[in-house]
Amino acid sequence: MVSFSYGNSRGKGILVDLFNSFPAFSRRVEGLTLDRASLIKLEFGLLIPPFLPNRVEMITMGYVDLHLHTTASDGVLNPSELVRYAKAKGLQAVAITDHDTIDGCEEGLSEGERIGFEVIPGIEIKHSTGSMHILGFFLDIHHPSLNERLKYLQRARAERNPKMVEKLKRLGVDITFEEVVKASGGGQVGRPHFANVLLEKKYVRSFQEAFDRFLKKGAPAYVDKFRFTSKEALHFINEAKGVGVLAHPNTLGMNGYSELEKLVLRLVEEGLQGIEVYYPEHSAADVAKYKTLAERHGLLVTGGTDYHGMEKNGLDIGVGRGEMKLPYSIVENLKTVRNRSLSGR
Numbered sequence: 001m002v003s004f005s006y007g008n009s010r011g012k013g014i015l016v017d018l019f020n021s022f023p024a025f026s027r028r029v030e031g032l033t034l035d036r037a038s039l040i041k042l043e044f045g046l047l048i049p050p051f052l053p054n055r056v057e058m059i060t061m062g063y064v065d066l067h068l069h070t071t072a073s074d075g076v077l078n079p080s081e082l083v084r085y086a087k088a089k090g091l092q093a094v095a096i097t098d099h100d101t102i103d104g105c106e107e108g109l110s111e112g113e114r115i116g117f118e119v120i121p122g123i124e125i126k127h128s129t130g131s132m133h134i135l136g137f138f139l140d141i142h143h144p145s146l147n148e149r150l151k152y153l154q155r156a157r158a159e160r161n162p163k164m165v166e167k168l169k170r171l172g173v174d175i176t177f178e179e180v181v182k183a184s185g186g187g188q189v190g191r192p193h194f195a196n197v198l199l200e201k202k203y204v205r206s207f208q209e210a211f212d213r214f215l216k217k218g219a220p221a222y223v224d225k226f227r228f229t230s231k232e233a234l235h236f237i238n239e240a241k242g243v244g245v246l247a248h249p250n251t252l253g254m255n256g257y258s259e260l261e262k263l264v265l266r267l268v269e270e271g272l273q274g275i276e277v278y279y280p281e282h283s284a285a286d287v288a289k290y291k292t293l294a295e296r297h298g299l300l301v302t303g304g305t306d307y308h309g310m311e312k313n314g315l316d317i318g319v320g321r322g323e324m325k326l327p328y329s330i331v332e333n334l335k336t337v338r339n340r341s342l343s344g345r
């Protein structure tokens with residue numbers, strides 16, 4: 001903690017605004033490596049005011065962020081960088097919740113141990129209907145059935161692209177899996193890369209036409225992405241000693257309270273123990289509604305920014321767009337519920 005005064009800001013806290021004010025850090029976001037000098041500054045979480053060209057941000061110690069992505073899914077920072085950044089920002093604890101994988105947790109946990117920062121191993125699982133996401137916290141990441149289920153998911157995903165190639169061939173399109181992989185530039189292969197190949201080979205005149213005629217859901221070359229049902233996801237989260245929480249309920253597109261309540265009650269029967277009440281896209285009315293729902297049914301309240309590390313809309317870890325200040329008691333409550341259900345086993 002340092003005292004500072006800079007521009008109109010005055011106070012006590014940790015000075016960091018790495019993305020906006022530290023050029024080397026911004027360069028890392030574009031795929032280059034962070035230089036050593038800035039890494040050291042990042043670790044200490046302290047930037048001297050003259051280095052900050054535009055904005056100084058003060059974060060009071062002790063807040064938490066329980067929804068974060070790393071390079072293990074679609075985040076920009078690797079788990080170690082994310083953990084160091086969170087500490088530099090003055091947070092007290094974070095949860096790593098990558099999409100459908102726990103691959104970033106081990107690294108995040110050991111970096112947390114190294115620098116003395118609390119990291120909660122977690123996951124965010126996409127439900128088979130798409131708009132519902134389930135968060136899992138405090139997972140035993142070495143639990144055999146959790147790992148087995150996630151491996152199954154990866155295998156099922158890997159089979160999807162070759163299946164789409166087969167369907168296109170049957171439709172008379174001359175295409176190979178290698179061409180699609182090449183179009184992806186070596187990254188994760190997806191439908192946009194199929195569209196590029198179709199466009200290049202003049203089967204379609206536009207990207208949109210590729211989706212409309214072949215690739216969109218319901219079109220003849222479409223293959224469903226494998227996803228777990230909520231029941232399966234909550235089952236293996238609980239089995240791996242984790243706590244299952246409904247992520248950002250606003251994406252469910254449910255307007256009425258009673259409709260949402262019905263769904264939540266069904267999920268509770270399947271093993272749900274909490275609701276992500278605090279989320280950057282939730283309005284004040286949303287927050288009030290989800291909080292009431294959680295309280296009425298004895299569910300945990302959690303929150304997080306869903307930070308991916310490259311947000312262009314001013315969203316940042318721990319604070320969202322400035323409105324998120326989540327106390328450590330959220331983590332304590334999660335631990336209490338987890339211990340209670342573990343001892344009840």
Ligand SMILES: [Zn+2]
Pocket residue numbers: 124133247248
């Ligand atoms: Zn999500």
Ligand SMILES: [Zn+2]
Pocket residue numbers: 067069124306
């Ligand atoms: Zn997310």
